[in-house]
Amino acid sequence: MDREISLVVDGASHAVTVDSRTTLLDTLRERLGNTSPKKGCDHGQCGSCTVLLDGRRHLTCLALAIAYDGSEVVTAAGLGADEPHLVQRAFLEHDGYQCGYCTPGQVCSAVGMLAEAKQGHPSHVTEDLDAAVELDDAELRERMSGNLCRCGAYPGILAAVRRAARG
Amino acid sequence: MRALDHRRPATAQEAVDLVARHPGATFLAGGSNLVDHLKLGVASPDVLVDVRRLPLDGIERVEGEDGAVLRIGANVRNSDLAAHPVVRSRFPVVARALLAGASGQIRNQATTAGNLLQRTRCVYFQDVTTPCNKREPGTGCSALEGYGRYNAILGASPDCVATHPSDLAVGLAVLDATVVVLGLEGERRIPFDELHRLPGDRPGADTTLARSDLVTAVELPLDPDVHRSTYTKVRDRASYAFALVSVAASVRMEEGRTTDVRLAWGGVAHKPWRARRAEAALAGQQITEDAVRAAVDLELETTTTNRDTAYKVAMLRNTTVMTLLDLAEEASR
Missing domain, CATH: 3.30.43.10 (Uridine Diphospho-n-acetylenolpyruvylglucosamine Reductase, domain 2)
Known part of the structure; x- marks a missing residue:
């Protein structure tokens, strides 16, 4: 079943006709030519397809495009459209990657994660659920655990996210 | 597809x-x-x-027939539920269970009802090249002789040894939650413990719901008395993995003895396992290591383990002891 949907991607409006089975990831990459979100596992396990969907970090491989008709997507490319985003500058500064394939997902995830922390969302390692969130290394590791890096550049990623968390 | x-x-x-x-x-x-x-x-x-955009996304206090409840809409996302101030202060077991599951991204996507209604599964259920009674009735169970580290040790059947992977479900099991269901005959409420089922000879059905039944909300009783509750999950890696075993517990104490103790286990059965025999053994007792070990062993009398799952017995015993001792200490503070 084909249906026309509208999406705002990195600030630009698009109308695109998709088959009902098409994921948001394939729509972005194959139909709209935005190859910033990456297809890693395609099963929700690696985080490389992460974007900001209606303002929150979200996988695009487990999302059917038709279910998100009218949504707003910001990819890592959109975050750095004018000049590199704070999080992107931190990844550059701290060498938060090796091959770079997981990086757009890491960047979007970090931006979404910092916003969640700002709203006071606790995590699995937060000791006092009622206290204000303090993003120490254990918190950052846990909160970023949905993004895998098969090069193992985690020390650099952690340093970058730590830097970005300082603002 | x-x-x-x-x-x-x-x-x-x-x-x-x-x-x-x-x-x-x-x-x-x-x-x-x-x-x-x-x-x-x-x-x-x-x-x-x-149904994602249906307006079933509120968290509100409602005065019910049996007292006040916290009514959680079916579409409330896992991250929002875990971050809700009332959930964090009154039902820490819910927040802890949610935060122990999946990843930040998936918790932003997954809903309350969807979390509960995710499939009970094992690796073979997800691999269509292998026999699986749950996926294709009568084809056999590949997990019996295959990779069995996550297999059930309680309430399993010769047809299916899969475990329910939801952490939230284990947490809700100790809160005596109610599931609000809309069906063809209108709305009805079912006790949480009756939502999921054991496999028996019909492993294809994870729940007792009819195909067209829609979960619209989950209600948590807002007991005026404070219950201490928490959730402990043991897994192969520190984050983003299913439970090998998990323990949800809720305790009220007076003068060093329990006045209300509830216990549920994850990673051990086709459904969240409410350990009622262990609860009965701990009723009115002091929470000591010996008492908890004895209660756990009573509950585990009917367990079936093999080479792959024998570890779960000791792990469950130790995790339950640790969890209840911590809660009892918190409750007597």
């Missing part, structure tokens, strides 16, 4: 009617489990009835 029609009903009742009318229809909410299963060929509906 089979060709799919996508419908977006305007009301919950319309959604129920649509699924009832189409034999190949299924509800779509957050989709983190269903879309994966569509890709794997494990699920092959021909109509998706998309």
Whole structure:
């Protein structure tokens, strides 16, 4: 079943006709030519397809495009459209990657994660659920655990996210 | 993947009617489990009835017939539920359980009802090249002789040894939650413990719901007395993995003895396992290591283990001891 949907991607409006089975990831990459979100596992396990969907970090491989008709997507490319985003500058500064394939997902995830922390969302390692969130290394590791890096550049990623968390 | 029609009903009742009318229809909410299963060929509906945008996303205090409840809409996302101030202060077991599951991204996608209704599964259920009684009745169970580290040790059947992977479900099991269901006959409420089922000779059914039943909310009793509760999960890696075993517990103490103690286990059965025999053994008792070990062993009398799952007994015993001792200390502070 084909249906026309509208999406705002990195600030630009698009109308695109998709088959009902098409994921948001394939729509972005194959139909709209935005190859910033990456297809890693395609099963929700690696985080490389992460974007900001209606303002929150979200996988695009487990999302059917038709279910998100009218949504707003910001990819890592959109975050750095004018000049590199704070999080992107931190990844550059701290060498938060090796091959770079997981990086757009890491960047979007970090931006979404910092916003969640700002709203006071606790995590699995937060000791006092009622206290204000303090993003120490254990918190950052846990909160970023949905993004895998098969090069193992985690020390650099952690340093970058730590830097970005300082603002 | 089979060709799919996508419908977006305007009301919950319309959604129920649509699924009832189409034999190949299924509800779509957050989709983190269903879309994966569509890709794997494990699920092959021909109509998706998309309920994600139905206005079932509130968390509110409601005065019910049996006292006040916290009513959680079916579409409340896992991250929002875990972050809700009342959930954090009154039902830490819920926040802890949610935060112990999946990843930040998936918790932003997955809904309350969807979390509970994710499939009970094992690796073979998800691999369509292998026999699986849950996926294809009568084909056999590959997990019995195969990779068995996650297999059930309580309430399993010769047909299925899969475990329910939801952490939230284990947490809700100790809160005596109520599930609000909209069906063809209208709305009804079912006790949480009756939502999921053991496999028996019908492992294809994870729950007691009819195909067109839509979970619209979960209600948690707002008991005026404070219950201490928490959730402990043991897994192969520090984050983003299913439980090997998990323990949800809720305790009230007076003068060093329990006045209310509730215990549920995850990773051990086809459904969240409410350990009622262990609870009965601990009723009115002091929480000591010996008492908890004895209570756990009583509950585990009916356990079936093998080479792959024997570790779960000791792990469950130790995790339960640790969890209840910590809660008892907190409750007597």
